[in-house]
Amino acid sequence: xxxxxVYAEALIAAVARAFYEDDAVCIIxxxxxxKYLRDDDMAPRLSLPAKQLRRTLQLLQxxxxxxYELVDDLSSGGSQQTKFWYIDYNHAMNxxxxxxxxxxxxxxxxxxxxxxxxxxxxxxxxxxxxxxxxTETEAQQLVDYDTGLFLCQxxxxxxxxxxxxxxxxxxxxxxxxxxxxxxxxxxxIRRLNSQLSAKRIGNQQLRVGIYDLLxxxx
Numbered sequence: 001x002x003x004x005x006v007y008a009e010a011l012i013a014a015v016a017r018a019f020y021e022d023d024a025v026c027i028i029x030x031x032x033x034x035k036y037l038r039d040d041d042m043a044p045r046l047s048l049p050a051k052q053l054r055r056t057l058q059l060l061q062x063x064x065x066x067x068y069e070l071v072d073d074l075s076s077g078g079s080q081q082t083k084f085w086y087i088d089y090n091h092a093m094n095x096x097x098x099x100x101x102x103x104x105x106x107x108x109x110x111x112x113x114x115x116x117x118x119x120x121x122x123x124x125x126x127x128x129x130x131x132x133x134x135t136e137t138e139a140q141q142l143v144d145y146d147t148g149l150f151l152c153q154x155x156x157x158x159x160x161x162x163x164x165x166x167x168x169x170x171x172x173x174x175x176x177x178x179x180x181x182x183x184x185x186x187x188x189i190r191r192l193n194s195q196l197s198a199k200r201i202g203n204q205q206l207r208v209g210i211y212d213l214l215x216x217x218x
Contacts, residue, residue, distance in 0.1 A: 003216075004216075004217055005089065007213055007216040007217045008089045008092075008093055008217050009032050009089070010208055010213055011093060011096065011210065011213040011214065011217060012028060012032065012065070012087060012089070012092050012093070012096070013025075013028060013029065013032060014207075014208055014209075014210050014213060015065075015096050015210060016028040016029075016065075018195050018196065018210060020060075021056075023046075023048060023052065023053075023056045024056050024059065024060055026046050026048075027042065027046065027053070027056055027057065027060060027066070028060070028065065028066075028087070030042060030045060030046060031066060031085060031086060031087050032087065035086060035087075036084055036085075036086045037084065037085055037086075038082050038083065038084055038085070039053055039054060039057060039083060039085060040082075042085070057085060063095075064091065064092070064095040065087065065092050065095065066085055066086070066087055066092075067085070067086060067087070067088050067091070068083040068084060068085045068086070069083070069084050069086070070082070070083060070084075071083075071084050093217055096214075097214065100196070100210070100214070103192065104189075104192065107185065107188050107189045107192060108189065110185045110188070111182070111185035111186060111189060113185075114178055114181045114182035114184075114185045115182060117135065117136070117178070118135070118136040118175060118176070118178065119133060119134065119135060119136075119175075119176045119178070120133075120134045120135075120136065120138075120139040120150060120173035120174060120175055120176065121133055121134075121173065121174055121176055122152035122154075122155060122171050122172075122173055122174075123170060123171065123172075123174065124152065124155055124170075124171060125152075129155075130152060130154045130155050130158075130171075131154060132152035132153075132154055132155060132171070132173065134150075134152075134173060139173050142156075142173070144156075144168070147168060149168060149169075149172045149173075150172065150173035151168060151171055151172060151173065152171040152172075152173060155170075155171035156171065159171070195210075196209065196210040196211050197209045197210075197211055197212075198211075198212055
C-alpha cells in the first residue's frame with residue numbers, strides 16, 4: 001500500500017469522525033478495512049438494524065463519500081442484483097477538498113461582512129412600521145441638514161405633509177452594534193480550525209490533523 005493511499009484512508013476516517021455521527025464513522029471504518037461489502041454483510045458486523053444501515057449508507061452516498069456497484073449474484077446462488085458498497089478514494093478526497101474550501105470561504109466571507117458593514121435601523125423597522133434598514137453608505141445620503149440626523153427616508157416622506165408629525169427622533173436612524181455578529185464569525189472560524197487541526201498533549205498526538213493530511217495527498 002502506497003503512502004498516498006495510507007494518507008487518503010487516514011483523511012477519510014478523520015473527516016468522518018469530525019463531521020458525522022457514530023453510525024457513519026463505523027461504516028466508513030469497515031469499508032476502509034474490507035474495501036468492498038454488501039450491506040447484508042455490514043449489518044451483522046456493525047450490529048446495526050438493516051433500515052438504519054441503509055439510511056446511513058444513503059446519507060454517505062448523498063455526501064459523495066461512498067458508492068455502490070450493482071452485481072449480479074445469481075451465479076453465487078442469489079436471486080437478484082446486490083449492491084456492493086465501496087469508497088472511491090480519489091472522488092472522496094476531491095469532495096473533501098472542495099467542501100473544506102467552500103466552508104472556509106463561507107466563514108471568512110461572514111467575518112469580512114461583519115467587519116466591514118455597519119447597519120442603521122429606523123425604530124419603526126423593529127415594529128414593522130417601515131422598511132428602514134440602511135447600510136452606512138446609504139445612511140450618509142439621508143442626512144437631514146437642519147438637524148444633522150440620519151432620517152429614515154420612508155418615514156420622512158410619510159410625514160412630510162403631516163400637519164402633526166411625530167418627533168424626528170422617532171424615525172432617526174440608529175447604528176446597530178454588530179459586535180455580536182463579528183465575535184460569532186470569529187468563533188466559527190476558530191472552531192473550524194480547531195476541528196481540522198491536529199490535537200496534541202505535549203509530544204503526544206491525540207488526533208491527526210485534517211489540514212496536515214490534505215497536504216500529504218495533494
